[in-house]
Amino acid sequence: MKLDTKMIHGGIVGDKYTGAVSVPIYQVSTYKQDGVGELVAGYEYSRSGNPTRAALEALIADLENGVRGFAFASGMAAISTIVSLFNKGDHIIIGDDVYGGTYRVLHHVFSRFGIEMSLVDTSDVNEVKKAIQENTRAIFLETPTNPLLKVSDISAIADMSKESDLLLIVDNTFMTPYWQNPLDLGADMVVHSATKYLGGHSDVVAGLVAVKDEEWGEKLFFVQNSIGGVLGPQDSWLLMRGIKTLGLRMKQHEQSARRLAEWLETRTDVERVFYPGLKSHAGHELASTQARGYGGMISFDVGSAERADRILKKVQYFTLAESLGAVESLISIPSRMTHASIPPHRRLELGITDGLVRISVGIEDIDDLQADLQQALDAK
Structure with a gap:
């Protein structure tokens, strides 16, 4: 099959x-x-x-x-x-x-x-x-x-x-x-x-x-x-x-995540984007050979905890929550949420900064998701 x-x-x-x-x-x-x-x-x-x-x-x-x-x-x-x-x-x-x-x-x-x-x-x-x-x-x-x-x-x-x-x-x-x-x-x-x-x-x-x-x-x-x-x-x-709907969902998750990652990478106010589907990613070639796709998860560093918090308050379609992989888009700060149990010095050694934002891209319309992130990143 x-x-x-x-x-x-x-x-x-x-x-x-x-x-x-x-x-x-x-x-x-x-x-x-x-x-x-x-x-x-x-x-x-x-x-x-x-x-x-x-x-x-x-x-x-x-x-x-x-x-x-x-x-x-x-x-x-x-x-x-x-x-x-x-x-x-x-x-x-x-x-x-x-x-x-x-x-x-x-x-x-x-x-x-x-x-x-x-x-x-x-x-x-x-x-x-x-x-x-x-x-x-x-x-x-x-x-x-x-x-x-x-x-x-x-x-x-x-x-x-x-x-x-x-x-x-x-x-x-x-x-x-x-x-x-x-x-x-x-x-x-x-x-x-x-x-x-x-x-x-x-x-x-x-x-x-x-x-x-x-x-x-x-x-x-x-x-x-x-x-x-x-x-x-x-x-x-x-x-x-x-x-039963995993295949349909994963295709949409990845299609939207790839577009968002490519767009985030063009922004000078985003310090770094982590997504295996980007050619700039260190593991891109390997990911392309051992997997059939790149998934729907993206992490990106916005420079500081203060800016990350500002983004969390401004987004409309990304829900601040633990977990990932759902039909709705989720957003989190790993250093204070999923990875808070790891000692701060160890997180910094790894690159899990307080400005690192992780998003789980849902299956909403990609134009709405990109516009939402754009207005949140542009907020002063």
Whole structure:
């Protein structure tokens, strides 16, 4: 199936009992058994498995070309469950400007259980290689990163991971399986904050994982079932509904983002624009080879916190809010919002300044979005 068809017909479609074209919401906690351990349809308790969630998990496996999918109550529940695969004394290499929540859970939670981490610029393959230690067990990267949109070479890092027997985990939230498939490039696991583009309508919080082989699938299922941070059936249904229009939305997000990025780059009052679709972007060539598109996220530096705040007050169609990837355009200041948990000196080292503005370009008319940004940037 082509991608747009897979969004509609991937995974488990409809209901064999009624002929419904949409998978029903199985709002149930437990299931009748014909005898002890004799399950009617393979389900015994909804923490371990639910038909609605199973349909979603089959869908994300199909979309990411994996062998098994998993649905969680949030993106952070998904990441935390993956990290729970590791043991005390294990070391994980992560990107140096990952989402603040990922940094927070590793630095402040899992560090207490003896799991170590190193922050590395994963866009530099040599830096990743130098960071590998005897106790390194995994590499976790975002590409493009949040919020600086740095691009990492998934294939090269996958080859390096295999040589050192490391697990490669890729956060594919920004690109989605519509534009990029990390498992095809050699990654072992791909994770999504499905709250974002996959849901797409700011009405569900969820996390998804797809794995490349059954061995890791069994290990992840055991931890998912043990910890229990699973997605409920209603949210699973909402997420499947959102995914049906993912292709249409991603095309519009990217078309508008590319135009806005090119326009922002022409403005002398914008110090720097971060968007992989720009030829000036350091990762443009790599992004063009490992992905089919560049996504709908843009960051740009307006020079100061004061000017950034002025822009926030003036915009009309960009909503100041956490999150991204929705039909409505969102705007945020990473240093004080999504990445506030990262120490100030570290943010400055990375280039996450107080004047850095991040926008998630929605599907509104591009002329309205550009005019809105223009009047906000021109405001004195």
